[in-house]
Amino acid sequence: MAPRAGQPGLQGLLLVAAALSQPAAPCPFQCYCFGGPKLLLRCASGAELRQPPRDVPPDARNLTIVGANLTVLRAAAFAGGDGDQAAGVRLPLLSALRLTHNHIEVVEDGAFDGLPSLAALDLSHNPLRALGGGAFRGLPALRSLQLNHALVRGGPALLAALDAALAPLAELRLLGLAGNALSRLPPAALRLARLEQLDVRLNALAGLDPDELRALESDGGLPGPRLLLADNPLRCGCAARPLLAWLRNATERVPDSRRLRCAAPRALLDRPLLDLDGARLRCADSGADARGEEAEAAGPELEASYVFFGLVLALIGLIFLMVLYLNRRGIQRWMRNLREACRDQMEGYHYRYEQDADPRRAPAPAAPAGSRATSPGSGL
Known part of the structure; x- marks a missing residue:
């Protein structure tokens, strides 16, 4: 996808996200690291850290905290606030913040207030169970947000809060939601006008409904976001027809489209989705299967x-x-013997018929009842 005019390109954002995805070499696990304008890293122990550090210099550009026990990020946690209000802007130049594997369970409203330059935030691999609807309200420049493997424990309430938290992120370009057991795409993510990539791999998506596919289309002249969709349990039945048609018309929008495979029905298990014929996908009779299992009628297996x-x-x-x-x-020989036996049988029937038809061999008629038998010489 070509970079938009006047905005950082997607490749640059991917580099920032890649930099956040792995800690710098000098920074071991259970520590926090920060880099200044010249990207010189310094490291301090963070094993017992229970709140964001206060010794980060104001000119720091990157901050990584790994392996701490932050548990709760309160309002203005990185601006020196007391939990009720922010204490001003303490890190005005901070552009990248990585907070992975820190046992964060709660992110309160305004937790990142006071970070006006923050462009990349990574909260992956934290057991989030509560997220404030205004958690990201103080991040007007945020362009990359990673929440991979962070929303599994929250349930529907956390997903609703995520919708509210994403709404003000008008400049967001990259959104990572991989490994969160999502059964649908967050509606707020589909409404982000400048979103360029949405990562929903390793979730529980059985497919995309027509409304979600329409929301992924370009709007206002901007191209729609790229979608990473691999490793989801897709149901390859009649409900998959819109997704299959959309994939074939926008294959470049889904870079991992060749990795999409069917998880149901059993007859199509592990079949590549793009290899199916959409016209032959149908829903099975619900009476035969209470779960409404779907199958591909007259598919290649049946034809084979x-x-x-x-x-x-x-x-x-x-x-x-x-x-x-x-x-x-x-x-x-058997047919000849059968023919001869039939002929002999027929000849026997013919001879018997001729004997029965000769009048000379017919028996004499019986005398009437009451008459006397007479002899020729009786004279009567």
Whole structure:
């Protein structure tokens, strides 16, 4: 995707996100590191850290905290606030903040107030269970937000709060939501006009409905965001037709489209989604399966089974013909004997019929009742 005019390109943002995804070499686990204008890193122990450090110099550009026990990020936590109000801007130049593996469970409203230059924030691998609807309200320049493996424990309430928290991030370009067991795309993420990439891999998405697909289309002349969708349990039935048609018309929008595979129905398990024929996808009869399992009617497997069955029948017919040919002499002898036996039987019937039809061999008629038998010489 080409960079937008007057804005940092997607490649630059990806470099920033990659820099946040791994701690710098001099910074071991369970510590916090910060870099100044010349990107010189200094490291301090953070194993017992329970709140953001106060010794970070005002000219720091990057701050990484790994392996601490922050648990709760209160309002203006990085600006020196007391939990009720911010104490001013303490880190005006901070542009990248990485807070992974810190056991963060709660992020309160305004937790990042006082960081006007922050462009990249990584909260991945934290067991978040509560997120304030105004948690990111003080980040007008935020362009990359990573929440990978951070929303699994929150449930529907946390996802609703996420929608509210994402709404004010008008400049957001990259949003990472991988590994969060999401069953649908966050509506607020689809409304971010400048979003360039949405990472929803390793979730629980069974597919995308038509409303989500329409929201992913370009709006206002800006291209729609790229979508990373691999490793989701997609259901490849009739409900997958819109997604399949959309993928074939916008393959470049989903870089990992070739990795999309079916998790249901069983007949299509692990089949690549793009290899299916959308016209043959249908919903199975709900009476046959209470879960409404879907199948691809007359798919390649069914066609292959028909071909195989036909070949088996042809082989059986060929074997039968070969047996007849090899036993042709015996069959001819059997047919001749059968014909002769039939002829002898018919000749016997014909002879008996002729004997029965001769009048000379017919029996004499019986005398009437009450008459006397007379002899020729009786004179009567």
